[in-house]
Amino acid sequence: MIIKELFIITSFLLAECLCARILAIASHPSYSHNLFFRPIWKKLADKGHDLTVLTTDPMESTYPRIREIDLHYVYEKKSQIRSLDWKSARWLTILQTYFRMFKEVAEAELDHPEVQSLLKNKSESFDLVICELHMPVMFGFAHRFGCPLIGISSTDVLTDQHSALGNPTHPLTFTDAFMPIRDLTFPSRTDAAFWMVYNYIRSCKEDYFLLGNLVEREKMQQYFGSDVPPPLTLLRNISLVFLNTHPLFDSRPLSPKFVRIGGGIPTRYPKPLPYEMSTFLDDNPQGVIYFSLGTTIMIEQYPEHFLNVTLETFKDLPYAVLWKFDHHIPGLPKNVRIFQWVPQRDLLAHRNVKVFLTQGGVHSIEEAIHAGVPMVGIPFVSDQARNVDNAVSKGIALCLDKNTITKRTLTRAIMEVVGNKQYRERIDAISRLIRDAPMDVLEKVVWWTEFVLRNPQVGSILQNGNLDVPLYQYFFLDVLAVLVCILMGLIILTRWMIFTFLRVVRLLTSWLVKKKVE
Known part of the structure; x- marks a missing residue:
């Protein structure tokens, strides 16, 4: 009986030791995104972790071990999206409008008094930051608190984020979320090629990475400290990414830093309807x-x-x-x-x-x-x-x-x-x-989250060493160019040899004819 009690007490103490302080950031103003994240926050809290959640859509009621900072007011920043002429706007105009909106959203959220209090309170600390990938500027919180970073996305992510973390990004085989290829016609492939080059040009500079450039470098330093790295560096140092995709609908191979959580969260019985x-x-x-x-x-x-x-x-x-x-x-x-x-x-x-x-x-x-x-x-x-x-x-x-x-x-x-x-x-x-999955999706999220807490250096260990391969090397364009040059050289050499041979034959024939006449 005593051994059983000691075992229960020891198990309880060990469980308490695993409890962590987690900063969760769901800053994209979208109710459906936040609805997807709520069961995850609740499950982590049920496991004994304390969460501070930055969210644009707080839960309707309080939940034990979860403190929410309400950022709902940033929805007003969506007015420029509503005023966009969707009937005639080109995709690039739509994308740039979204970028401008996200810049205003990010600055408004970072200027929130409670967020500023988190950043400026030197006694504040967290063991882990879980951040929505749609706003890379928020990765700076992990730098500010000196803790591991887990990215999370309720959808697939864009090409430059896949590329930055070492996932294949060929535009025909693994299409971008904003540029689906419905057929392999020449116009579709041309669009895909331009989209690929556009993404590459935007992401080739660290300060101009996806949405990270929406908050200027000086402001990032103001929020997170003068030594904060660019968003691209922060992303590449990420420990893990929870991605809401399923292999049945997305065959893209993923680097070891990615954990798929697609398939539906949470799995529960339906509730009675109104x-x-x-x-x-x-x-x-x-x-x-x-x-x-x-x-x-x-x-x-x-x-x-x-x-x-x-x-x-x-x-x-x-x-x-x-x-x-x-x-x-x-x-x-x-x-x-x-x-x-x-x-x-x-x-x-x-x-x-x-x-x-x-x-x-x-x-x-x-x-x-x-x-x-x-x-x-x-x-x-x-x-x-x-x-x-x-x-x-x-x-x-x-x-x-x-x-x-x-x-x-x-x-x-x-x-x-x-x-x-x-x-x-x-x-x-x-x-x-x-x-028919080996484990519940929420249990999977909890296990991998605690894995990062137990192994805070996992991000650097799983780092892909070939992340900066230039586009011309990725598609073997330099190898192809050399082979084409060699082929062209051989063709020119062969042509020269044939013409030289024919010239010699003509000269020899002419000489023989002349000799015969004499």
């Missing part, structure tokens, strides 16, 4: 079409004809439509019900939902796969086109272009997905594959 929503679904046993464009697509981004097309289509469908939408629409068809907010994971699990009409956000697709609901994708921005393309390639979705969509194409797509049982069978099979 009464009005549940009643609407239950009252339509013939089937319900669920329509949502997520939390980031704004009405300003809709093509002019888009609303009319969807309304005309929904009106004539033999199914009810549950539409997650933030605006009131007069004269709504009788079979359509609008809700401003929807608990999407729980709704998709309802037996009467037949099709998910989605913009193709990675979290929406994950939730649809878990629920076994096939999709019709209408991508708008960011990585949505690539996500939908992946779903189409797996036979669980159809894709429509938002700019050319018509009532006929939308109706045909919905009726095809509803009526063809292969879509449902295929997504059920993929759902089983993803669920």
Whole structure:
């Protein structure tokens, strides 16, 4: 009995020794991103770790061992995105607009009084920083507190971040999230080549790395100290990266610093739906079409004809439509019900939902796969086109272009997905594959987080030694150039030898003829 008590006490003390102070930074103003991170913060807190979380979307209620710093006010910085002319803006203009927005967001968050208090309090300390990869300037917190850094992303990351950490980035084989290659036609490959060169030029200077350049060098030193390295150096010193991708949809080989956490977080049973929503679904046993464009697509981004097309289509469908939408629409068809907010994971699990009409956000697709609901994708921005393309390639979705969509194409797509049982069978099979994992995703995150806490030098040990290979070497262009030069030299030499030989023959023949005449 005494031995058993000693064992329990020893185990308790050992568990307490593993408890750490963690600074978690989810600074991207996106509700869906923060919703993805919440179960991770809670799971780490349940394991006994103390978390300070910088977030743009605090939880609705307090949670033990978690202290949140509310950065929600930075959503006002999204106004320049809303005012962008999405119908005519080029992709480079859209990207630069996002960069300007992120600069304002980063500076506003770093100037927050509670954040400044963290930075200036010399007695403040953390054992680990977990930072969202979309804002590399925030990597400076790990330098400020002299602790390991774990990166985390609720989606895939961009090409220059993959490249900086040693992952393959060929634009046709492993496409960028912003530049999906839907075919191998010459125009598509030309776009991919220009995108690759553009990314390379932007990332070839340490101070001009992705979003890290959005806060000037002097300001980074002001926030994190005069000896703070550039964002690219901070990224390469990272200990680990949690990446929300799954091998089933992303075959890119990853360096040892990457841990995939794709497939859905968290895995739990559906909660009861709100009464009005549940009643609407239950009252339509013939089937319900669920329509949502997520939390980031704004009405300003809709093509002019888009609303009319969807309304005309929904009106004539033999199914009810549950539409997650933030605006009131007069004269709504009788079979359509609008809700401003929807608990999407729980709704998709309802037996009467037949099709998910989605913009193709990675979290929406994950939730649809878990629920076994096939999709019709209408991508708008960011990585949505690539996500939908992946779903189409797996036979669980159809894709429509938002700019050319018509009532006929939308109706045909919905009726095809509803009526063809292969879509449902295929997504059920993929759902089983993803669920059949060696361990729970949250347990996986906790284990690797504590691995870094136990081994704070792992970042330097796993460092890839070939990160600065120039583009011409990466694609063997110098080797190809030498081979071409050798080949050209051989051709020129062969040509010269042939012409010389023929000239000699002509001279000899002429001499023989002349000799014979004499």
